[in-house]
Amino acid sequence: MNYEEETNKKKSCLNQISPSFCAAKWLDSHIWLGNGRTASCHHPKAHTIPLDEIAVDPSALHNTAHKKNVRRLMLDGERPEECGYCWRVEDIESSDVFSDRVYKSMRYSNDQINELSKFDPDHNVVPKRVEICFDNLCNLSCSYCNSEFSSTWYNDIESNGPYQNLNTSGGKTYTHNKSGKMPYGVKNENNPYIDAFFKWYPTIKDTLDELRISGGEPTRSPWFWKLVDSVDSENHEFSVNTNLIMTDKRIEDFLAISSKFKQFSVFTSCESVGKNAEFVRSGLDYDLWKQNLQKVQHHNKKINTTIMMTISALSVWTFAEFIEEMVELRKQTREYFSDNKPYYLLSTNILRFPSMQSVNIISQSMKDILADKIKMSLEKVRDHVDSNEANGIQRIIDYLYHVDKSYEDFDLLSEKQTDFKSFVDQYANRKNMDMYTYMNSGFIKFYESIV
Numbered sequence: 001m002n003y004e005e006e007t008n009k010k011k012s013c014l015n016q017i018s019p020s021f022c023a024a025k026w027l028d029s030h031i032w033l034g035n036g037r038t039a040s041c042h043h044p045k046a047h048t049i050p051l052d053e054i055a056v057d058p059s060a061l062h063n064t065a066h067k068k069n070v071r072r073l074m075l076d077g078e079r080p081e082e083c084g085y086c087w088r089v090e091d092i093e094s095s096d097v098f099s100d101r102v103y104k105s106m107r108y109s110n111d112q113i114n115e116l117s118k119f120d121p122d123h124n125v126v127p128k129r130v131e132i133c134f135d136n137l138c139n140l141s142c143s144y145c146n147s148e149f150s151s152t153w154y155n156d157i158e159s160n161g162p163y164q165n166l167n168t169s170g171g172k173t174y175t176h177n178k179s180g181k182m183p184y185g186v187k188n189e190n191n192p193y194i195d196a197f198f199k200w201y202p203t204i205k206d207t208l209d210e211l212r213i214s215g216g217e218p219t220r221s222p223w224f225w226k227l228v229d230s231v232d233s234e235n236h237e238f239s240v241n242t243n244l245i246m247t248d249k250r251i252e253d254f255l256a257i258s259s260k261f262k263q264f265s266v267f268t269s270c271e272s273v274g275k276n277a278e279f280v281r282s283g284l285d286y287d288l289w290k291q292n293l294q295k296v297q298h299h300n301k302k303i304n305t306t307i308m309m310t311i312s313a314l315s316v317w318t319f320a321e322f323i324e325e326m327v328e329l330r331k332q333t334r335e336y337f338s339d340n341k342p343y344y345l346l347s348t349n350i351l352r353f354p355s356m357q358s359v360n361i362i363s364q365s366m367k368d369i370l371a372d373k374i375k376m377s378l379e380k381v382r383d384h385v386d387s388n389e390a391n392g393i394q395r396i397i398d399y400l401y402h403v404d405k406s407y408e409d410f411d412l413l414s415e416k417q418t419d420f421k422s423f424v425d426q427y428a429n430r431k432n433m434d435m436y437t438y439m440n441s442g443f444i445k446f447y448e449s450i451v
């Protein structure tokens with residue numbers, strides 16, 4: 001069975017339970033321990049984990065009353081509002097485009113999925129994939145990130161004041177610093193969510209498929225090192241989302257972790273090349289990032305490396321070149337190891353928040369040009385990417401051609417464009433980056449077209 005047939009089969013397995021059923025709602029969990037919030041995947045807005053629930057049972061880090069309610073809606077065939085990203089993709093009239101509801105469920109067998117549908121929605125589920133972040137300590141301040149996830153963003157707003165004159169719902173994120181304040185202090189001392197995690201983890205680790213640590217930049221967090229120092233010979237996969245902007249010493253310590261787990265996987269983020277990438281991800285050194293990426297992969301060919309690409313109105317301009325560069329790196333590493341493994345797997349995400357940085361703010365004629373360019377790059381690299389990667393890239397192409405507003409975006413186009421221009425001006429100024437040096441002529445043409 002080829003990948004497309006498998007994907008179609010998974011979709012029909014899910015749809016036999018209900019047209020809105022998604023295994024990730026039961027088996028996947030993202031938990032932000034610093035401020036006590038959770039979601040099933042990175043699309044829905046995270047909700048607060050009630051302290052009284054974890055006081056009774058630390059598994060409430062995953063099984064909140066809110067999530068149980070959403071599971072009930074899915075079993076009843078209703079579309080929970082928080083999963084709007086998937087409904088929007090599913091409403092695109094193209095039979096070969098699948099939403100993450102299907103992709104994320106692909107990780108589980110039909111038997112596992114059918115078993116879930118038999119549980120009472122109030123039942124506490126032991127997840128298979130858990131992603132946590134301890135805090136927001138981070139050395140970068142990417143354009144679409146904010147104080148909640150990056151201490152560098154937090155410090156910028158503390159030192160230079162909030163951004164001015166941003167009026168869309170996403171733009172307002174930069175006009176205050178509230179969400180970046182760590183409720184339990186920078187060191188996260190006496191944080192009941194972290195205490196609950198260290199109680200819960202030993203009870204789930206033997207049946208976990210994957211524990212993934214995100215941030216901030218995890219390698220900056222003392223809690224990250226406390227966790228890795230406390231484990232050995234673990235049978236689950238251990239994955240880390242890292243920006244890879246670190247010293248040689250830190251990279252060495254980081255790579256030493258790989259021997260403690262059955263599988264070590266590194267996820268890192270980039271989606272545009274050179275100066276464009278450095279503009280999108282303030283603090284990034286593109287050449288260092290590439291060097292460290294190769295250093296990680298060349299340490300041991302068993303390490304899995306994945307590049308998480310977030311396509312936005314700032315990054316889309318050199319996305320086509322980026323795909324080609326990553327495929328070139330893949331070819332070199334395959335030669336180095338004389339191996340056919342898909343090194344540097346490409347994983348595509350379309351930015352939705354803040355909506356003023358979405359590709360939807362670009363005029364349709366420019367989006368058509370960008371989609372044509374990405375389509376040409378996809379054809380060039382098609383023999384070197386797998387069908388999942390190709391499908392992700394195709395999703396961007398389809399999105400650029402056909403979608404002009406994301407499901408949960410209620411802001412007017414003109415307001416988003418005005419906010420975008422104002423944001424970019426302030427961002428470039430604070431970071432001391434001259435936009436005309438960092439961004440290509442396609443972007444500049446778009447930027448100057450905004451009145």
Ligand code: SF4
Nearest residue numbers: 022041043083086100
């Ligand atoms: S957003 Fe999609 S993938 Fe995530 S939990 Fe909802 S339906 Fe599943």
